[in-house]
Amino acid sequence: MGDRWHVEVDRGLCIGSGMCVGTAPEDFRLDSARQSCPVTPDRDPSETVLEAAEGCPVEAITITLADSGEAVFPPEDD
Template identity: 40%
Template sequence: MTGRSDTEPVVVRVDRDRCIGSGMCALSAPESLALGADGLAAPLAEFADGGAELTDELADAVDLCPVEALTLHSARGGYRIDPAE
């Protein structure tokens, strides 16, 4: 992962038009992501709003998404961390 700062809080964004609800993300990082009532990925509260610590499981979940629907962004600066643009 490029641009990663181990101390920087991150937020997860889900491209709901891309997400197919495979569940790989929720299985990989259940403390960070879940499938919502609509069957699509949804970040848990702290990863959706204020930001939380980036874990290896969350980084893996982003990398494992089969349709690249997940992106990590800096909670402080808003810039994209992973995947690289």
């Protein structure tokens, strides 16, 4: 896990459930509109960030490799 990640939240999909904040409180916060925001969009890989993305009920969180843009989550279909 040496590649850096870029974490984004699609504000059009985010419903503000707070699941990501509950799973990874150091990595996500809810803004004044109750929408999720990554605390550090470009970051080292983290199991808790991946768990938060996997647990998002509307799949609003995407993780890509910062250098190549290759999908980490959700994985691209082959």
